[in-house]
Amino acid sequence: MSLVYPQPIIAVIVPIIGAIIIRFLDEDQARERHIVALSAIGIVFLAVASMLPAVLAERVIELRMVELFDGLGIYFKIDALGMIFGLVSSTLWVFATIYSIGYMAHEHEQRNYFVFFVLSCSAAMGVAFAGNLFTLYIFYEYLAICTYPLVVHAGTKESVKAGIKYISYSLGGGALVFLSIFMIHDLVGTLEFMPGGILGGAVEGSRTLVMIIFILLIAGFGTKAAIMPLHSWLPGAMVAPTPVSALLHAVAIVKAGVFGIARVFFSIFGRELLVDMNMIINVLAVFVCFTIIVGSFMAIKQTVLKLRLAYSTIGQLGYITLGVLLLTPTGVMGGLIHIINHAILKITLFFCAGMIITVTGKKNLNQLNGLGKQMPMTMLAFSIGALGLMGVMPIAGYTSKYFLLTGSLEAGMPVFGYVLLGSTLLNAVYYLPIIVNAFFKEGTFKKQPGPEAPLTMLVPTLTLVGFAIIFGLFANYTTIPFVEAVLKTIF
């Protein structure tokens, strides 16, 4: 047991302590509550960021905790892949916490909200830094359970219904992962993530079993990653307060799903084994393509802004899964880079949607005509985010599309490239009318004196827009080297 790198455990425990402190504060001690929440999240961010140099230097940080019995135990291991998810979500958690302070100012039960908002950070960090499948599973379920109160925060009938849906899907997915844990443990006797996979040696004679494990794991993590038949909880969960939709349903939870898939692919199965199992990979690819196209079509049909964004998320998550599925360096690069790009861009869009709801109370798309007059900065941020997701040049997002396209060519599967092409067109069809109507249609909105939205909401949003542009312009110095460090461990 070494104490050299206590950061993973800090990242997991500090939010829990923060949540406990918030729990013992009074409902009307807003100032203290905000300070505690921000400092807890800030400490997590610093802890995660301080591990970055070591990870980029290709050193693996290990921290072995409780061992229940032979191979099943809490075990943290930080490698570059986990670092992507950990760093992205802890960074965005800081922004979302600041944003929540502004958004929740007029909501009820703020204490309850912040307790679980901070707690889920600990769960997400646990998912990111898990060193074996068991730990990953524990924190995966933990994440599902402590985000449940956030989803049903409104307390209305509709939200309870959505909450039931959410918890059934999540626990259902978790159960499948749990089942596969024992199958893997039975098969190879270990659950630890290894760079080349652990199932590689066990295939002989138990091919069917490995196949079943694959299906179970993909169905389990695919629920959170919103792969098409299992996606319906995500639009339902949009009844949550907007910061929750922004952070959890565009970044933390859904990315935990795709991250889980990537983990399973590269640390449990290993690339060689998957290349062997190309039949089932192709079947999965068909599902993912279906997700991308149908998700985009469904997004066109939505009339509520947050729902449209939710369906867009479903399609975009498909990109990431597709990239991982390609199993070629460039394709995986595209998928992993899209984790970063999509997180930043989609959270920006949700933040804008939240500001629109806070300031004007409008949720439907047809009520937003001429909004650009009243909230120019918000709509500008929205436009940049939307254009970025479409893959317009100087904003982040085009890099991932470029790598995905070349990756599909590299894999000799140009058909995936055409799926991306079609989906990009559909992205344009559902994003551009929002921008166009807000800026160029006449509406009832008037320019208001003072800032267009609370500054605690506007500033994080605009900062994220800045990030999106920096990551687009200087992709060569920011996102690409980071992801290349991951690729070194896979290929």
Added chain:
Amino acid sequence: MNGAATENVITSGLPLAIAMVPILSAALVPLARWFGDRYRNILVLAVTGLVLVLSLSLLRLVWQADVISQFSVGFGDLPLYFRVDRLGAVFNLISALIWFLATVFSLSYMTHESRHNRYYVFYLLTLGGCLGVFLTADLFSLFFFFEIMSFASYLLVIHTQSEEAMKAGRLYLYLGVFGGLCILTAAIMIYWFTGTVELTPLLEQLLLLPAKTLIAALLIIGFGIKAGMVPLHIWLPKAHPVAPAPASALLSGIMIKTGAYGIARVATVIYTPEASETAGLWAYTQQMGYVLIWFGILTMSAAAFLALFQGNAKRLLAYSSVSQMGYILMGIGAAAYLGFEGPMALGGFTLHVVNHAFFKAGMFMMVGAVYFRTGEIELSRLGGLWRDFPVTSVVFLLAAMGIAGIPGLNGYTSKVLLHHAIVEAYELHGSYALYIAERIFMLTGAMTTCYIARLFSSIFLGEKPAGLKAKGKEPWNERVVFVVIGAAILFIGTSPFLVLKELIGPVVQSFSLDDYRFNYLLNVNFWDSHDLQGMAGVVALAAVFFVVGTRKELFTRKLPGWLSIESLVYQPLVSSLMFIYTRGGRAVETSVDSAYLNSPRLLTYYCVGGNILENAAESVIVGSLKPLSAFSYRVSSLENHGPAFRTLLAIISSTLQAVYRFWINFIGLFFVYSKKIFITAFYFLFDMDYSFRGRFFKIVNTSNFEYYLLVFFILLIFILLLQFFI
């Protein structure tokens, strides 16, 4: 760019400056507005003037050797890379010139429009994007500027923000995005397979690919959308008429040329073999050219036919633009088809691009000037305006005769070259199909003459309808613009040999094609009796069309609405796709949803013991009554001992039966209600009701989740922290 011309190049910042000056100064427009509208107008005029001067000097440079400049941004190994050859420089110069003229025209025209700032910002952005397209050396840089142009010009299309404009704009935007994506995909594929996206001959490498035809198709579709190639033209007749007149002039006169330019680069540069003389490789280019010729023929004839029936002056001009793009496409196709022997076609389409820019931009501006002062755009409500607009009507007549191809005006010269090209193509292989193409070419000429005559006569000639009043004449700046355009039309028309030698010859020369054919091009006799006879025939045919059409009032008839490629193919396609996918998605969603939503219910069933437990329990309890029934059976044997016993037995057995029935009912109800209670309790647990309804409620309900979690987490932290000390 081809062959020998690549040997020596000049490095100069001029191309970079030409593309970036308008883009950067677009940011200055709102600043200049701060000092006053006047200063903003001066700024825009100065910028377009500067671009024109730079373009002129660039042309002079390019006439010596190709010009390159490089500017690194973003994606490390793919910088913005400019390389200008003579073709690009000519496109660039003509665009800068027309843009300058349109700016001068805008000064007066825009006074009756609002939102000047936005207009000028995107006007300049579009200029930068458009010129950038002509100057770049690789497909990625080209795509970059192409997209800037597409997005910026969208703002010009929807400038009036009327319902019609927004609708047209939406189509424009979607198709623009689609086209851009096609180009990008093709560029990435080329880059992936060949390692370069430069606009250089790549046919040797491309021929090895299975996807070569797909790449070509993607590129042609992508550029063809912008060029208004039938059947991808549907946005053009909608989007061009709704923009303000100067913007329409630029859209129709210049911007659609970027599409033609792209197709030309694909067909005559990328898809050509590196060594020009290798005959075997030209076969692929030739096939491509053949397809393009027919697309050109289809475009020119279909659009010219549709133009005959338009009642709106600007829409008529838009259809005319599509038709004229057909000529250009046919020229490009012929150039590719003739391959090494294609100087005639190359010269023809280059000259036609220049000519079309002048007369079409001019006509849009002139129609705009009339509309500005009369408020009328429908042909049926216009007429007899030549007295009110003397300069406009004269120049309009020149432009109309130019587009009709009357000898002595510019359109004639390029049409002669194009006609020679198609005849050459026909003679090269003796293909009878191309003979038909040549006939359609002539027929289209007649239709063009007919619709343009109708446009001119219904605006400027005939009776002036009651209520049509012109507010003032055209001001000096518009007259200057029109006179310049008229002079250019006359100049090219009257001195074709000079233009051919000084402008077209050098452009074609840079392609290093067959010398014999090149000399043949230089020595074309424009006043050849054969061509003049052909032209006379066309005019005669047009006169017949015109007379018959006006007498029978054919032109004012509306074509049925369903008879368009849009409502026949595109709309059903899009709506059926939409239907299939959204309904399919919805079906998947609801079925999986109901499965998951019912899962808690199932869970409760099984937790309670479900039906199995229910039946088991029931049988146990019912079985417990077995001894009782055995007892009653034994008692019933006492039946024979007399009537008193019988009555007693009857009473006992009916009581027992009643008890038994009650017991069974009770058990049944017990299970029904207990199931309900469990289900209610399950949902109740997850009911996040924060309102306080007694202590018990608080403890049981999961809104009190925190308490349980607290206990759990304090334990967890304790355990985790222990690890530090053990």
